[in-house]
Amino acid sequence: MARTRHSDARSRRIGLILFAACAVVAVPALIVLFSMAGNSSSPWFGQYDAETHPAFDFSLADQDGKPFRLQDLRGQAVLLSFGFTRCPNICPTTLGHLAAVYRKLPPSAQERTKVVFISVDERDSPASLKEYVPFFNDRFIGLTGTPADLGTTARAYGASFRKAPAVGSDMGDYMIDHSTYTYLIDPEGNLRVLYRFEQLPETGRIADDVLRVLGTRASGRQP
Amino acid sequence: MRRGCLLLLLACLPLSCKPVPEPAAVPGPLNGRQLYMARCTACHQADGSGLPAICPPLSGSPRLAGPPEDLVRILLLGMKGRIARNGETFNGIMPSWRFDLTDAQIADLTNDLRLRWNPAAPEVSEETVRRIREETATHKLFPTTGELGLPE
Numbered sequence: 001m002a003r004t005r006h007s008d009a010r011s012r013r014i015g016l017i018l019f020a021a022c023a024v025v026a027v028p029a030l031i032v033l034f035s036m037a038g039n040s041s042s043p044w045f046g047q048y049d050a051e052t053h054p055a056f057d058f059s060l061a062d063q064d065g066k067p068f069r070l071q072d073l074r075g076q077a078v079l080l081s082f083g084f085t086r087c088p089n090i091c092p093t094t095l096g097h098l099a100a101v102y103r104k105l106p107p108s109a110q111e112r113t114k115v116v117f118i119s120v121d122e123r124d125s126p127a128s129l130k131e132y133v134p135f136f137n138d139r140f141i142g143l144t145g146t147p148a149d150l151g152t153t154a155r156a157y158g159a160s161f162r163k164a165p166a167v168g169s170d171m172g173d174y175m176i177d178h179s180t181y182t183y184l185i186d187p188e189g190n191l192r193v194l195y196r197f198e199q200l201p202e203t204g205r206i207a208d209d210v211l212r213v214l215g216t217r218a219s220g221r222q223p
Numbered sequence: 224m225r226r227g228c229l230l231l232l233l234a235c236l237p238l239s240c241k242p243v244p245e246p247a248a249v250p251g252p253l254n255g256r257q258l259y260m261a262r263c264t265a266c267h268q269a270d271g272s273g274l275p276a277i278c279p280p281l282s283g284s285p286r287l288a289g290p291p292e293d294l295v296r297i298l299l300l301g302m303k304g305r306i307a308r309n310g311e312t313f314n315g316i317m318p319s320w321r322f323d324l325t326d327a328q329i330a331d332l333t334n335d336l337r338l339r340w341n342p343a344a345p346e347v348s349e350e351t352v353r354r355i356r357e358e359t360a361t362h363k364l365f366p367t368t369g370e371l372g373l374p375e
Contacts, residue, residue: 088301088319088364096265096318099277135277135303135316167322201261 044212045205046184046193055080055183055191056156060118060145063130068143070189077113077213078185079206082159084121084176085132090197091117094182095136097200102137104207112187112214115140120150120161121176157183157191186213255335258328266315271340277315279308287341291333293373295347295355296362298329304367319364326352 042048055070055078062068070078079098083091098115105113117140119129129142145153154161161178182200184193193209200206253261260269267273271281281287286294301319305312320329330349337344368374 086364088321089323092301092316092318093262093265100265132316135314201265203265 044193045202045209046195046199048193049191053191054189055185056153057189058118058149058153058156060143060149060153061126063126063133063142065126068141070185073114074189075112075187077187077210079113079115079210080118080157080183080185081116081181082118082120082154082157082161082178084119084178085124085128086121086172086175090178090180094180094197094200095140097203098182099136099140100203101206101210102139104204105210109211109214109216110139113210116143117141118143118150118153120154120178122147123172184209184213253328255328255331255333258324258332259335262318262320266317273313274315277313279306279311279313281336281340283308284340287337288344291344291347291351292355293371294333294336295329295352296359296371298333299356299359300362301365302368302371303365306368316365321356326356
């Protein structure tokens with residue numbers, strides 16, 4: 001028994017260190033990559049990447065349980081975020097802001113823009129996403145998948161997540177700590193702009209970035 | 224040395240949904256108005272007009288009148304589902320702020336909301352928020368109006 005506890009504690013410690021290492025390496029690496037590519041005179045509100053980096057073409061399931069690939073959205077701008085439907089604060093706030101961005105786009109641009117929310121919580125099913133996503137906008141897309149596919153997808157975007165003990169209110173057995181970046185992918189499928197959570201209230205400026213990647217707003221640096 | 228390395232790693236962890244101690248969660252003591260502008264306007268709008276079919280207007284909200292318990296519970300637990308107002312139905316979700324905001328900030332936010340949209344309502348104290356926070360410590364997040372005991 002003591003040996004099992006020791007082994008569990010060791011596994012948890014290794015897990016914590018691996019998670020922290022991923023967070024320390026992957027997220028800052030993505031930021032540095034974007035920072036190096038941009039410059040201070042950039043007209044972009046988010047961290048813009050002038051280099052061409054194809055966004056990872058994930059293959060997950062949508063809120064109707066149908067297979068969904070990023071490639072299906074070629075020709076459209078994509079605002080992508082990671083989270084989970086039981087998230088008390090970050091996820092509903094993020095999606096609320098992205099809904100506001102979407103509303104600020106003219107109808108022709110809305111037709112060419114998709115907001116995609118990937119749940120990294122294995123408790124979330126297509127059915128729970130189908131209830132959750134329309135709270136913000138019924139055109140938003142909620143995705144889920146196997147733990148392996150979700151892990152691969154999150155790592156490919158430098159996103160990190162892990163289970164954490166539930167505290168206080170009834171949130172189920174656990175909650176999830178996760179990174180909070182939002183990604184803007186251009187119609188050619190390239191990862192172009194990265195937003196920090198704190199930037200999201202600037203919905204008009206994010207909408208301007210979306211129009212730029214769609215090529216409907218003048219920019220000195222068209223993608 | 225090992226402890227120092229661990230602290231460094233922990234300091235680099237990303238912003239997340241994890242309930243974190245107050246000083247790390249909010250950079251600086253935002254007042255009620257600033258909190259409203261930063262956290263509420265995506266849905267409620269700066270003028271409190273709300274969003275068609277999703278978020279009802281704050282003006283005329285019964286939650287901004289009378290005893291503050293219902294409003295403070297909603298701020299702490301969040302809320303989801305249908306709300307009817309003046310013949311219109313709204314169906315949205317509101318975040319829970321119990322892990323982010325202190326009792327003083329929720330009191331300040333509540334008072335700002337009431338000052339703007341129902342100035343006759345009495346002021347809400349930090350102690351009142353603390354009491355309601357304790358009473359709802361194990362309550363389910365995102366209750367519906369029915370689960371909150373409110374009329375739809």
